[in-house]
Amino acid sequence: MSGLVNALVIVAVVALVIVRQFRTSRLDSGRPWWLVPAILAVAALREPGLLDAHHRTGSALLLGAELLIGLATGVGWAWTTRIWVEADSGVWSRSTKTSVAVWVVGIGLRVGLFALGAMLGIRQDSSALLLALAGTLFVRSGIMVWRAQSLERPAVPGAAYRDGTARPAWKERV
Structure with missing residues (x-):
C-alpha cells in the first residue's frame, strides 16, 4: 500500500475506534478480539519502508518508542474503560473521560516522536x-477480554437445582 492509503486506513480506524469507544458496546459478541489488530499488523509489516535505509539505528529506536507508546496507550485505555455485567450475563463496556486523556497523551507523544x-x-x-x-488495539482488546472473564456473572434465573438450565415460567391460561 502507498503512504496515502496507509494514512487513510489509519484515519479511518482511529475515527471508528474513537466513535465506538463512547458508545456502550457488548464485549462478548463472539467475534475474535485479535482479528482487527492482526490485519493492521500484517498490513504494516508488508511495507518495505518500516525503517529508514539511511538511518537504521535512529529509525529502529523511533519505531521501538512508537511501539512502547502504542502498548502503553492500549494498557491505559483498557484500564480506564468501564465494564459491567447485565442481568442477561452479557458483558458491556464504555470508555470514560479518563480514556480521552489517555488518547490525547498518546497522540501527543506520537506527534513529539x-x-x-x-x-x-x-x-x-x-x-x-x-x-x-x-x-x-491488541493490548486493549486482550486486557478487556481478560477483565471480562474475571467478572462474576449473575446466576441463571430459575435454575433451582444449579444445573445451569433455566426453567420456563408457569403460564396461566384463561
Whole structure:
C-alpha cells in the first residue's frame, strides 16, 4: 500500500475506534478480539519502508518508542474503560473521560516522536504508526477480554437445582 492509503486506513480506524469507544458496546459478541489488530499488523509489516535505509539505528529506536507508546496507550485505555455485567450475563463496556486523556497523551507523544524524527532527518513511514495502532488495539482488546472473564456473572434465573438450565415460567391460561 502507498503512504496515502496507509494514512487513510489509519484515519479511518482511529475515527471508528474513537466513535465506538463512547458508545456502550457488548464485549462478548463472539467475534475474535485479535482479528482487527492482526490485519493492521500484517498490513504494516508488508511495507518495505518500516525503517529508514539511511538511518537504521535512529529509525529502529523511533519505531521501538512508537511501539512502547502504542502498548502503553492500549494498557491505559483498557484500564480506564468501564465494564459491567447485565442481568442477561452479557458483558458491556464504555470508555470514560479518563480514556480521552489517555488518547490525547498518546497522540501527543506520537506527534513529539514524529517531530523528533523530522528534526533528526529520519524518514518515518506511516506503517510504523499503523503497527503501533495494531499494538494499541491488541493490548486493549486482550486486557478487556481478560477483565471480562474475571467478572462474576449473575446466576441463571430459575435454575433451582444449579444445573445451569433455566426453567420456563408457569403460564396461566384463561
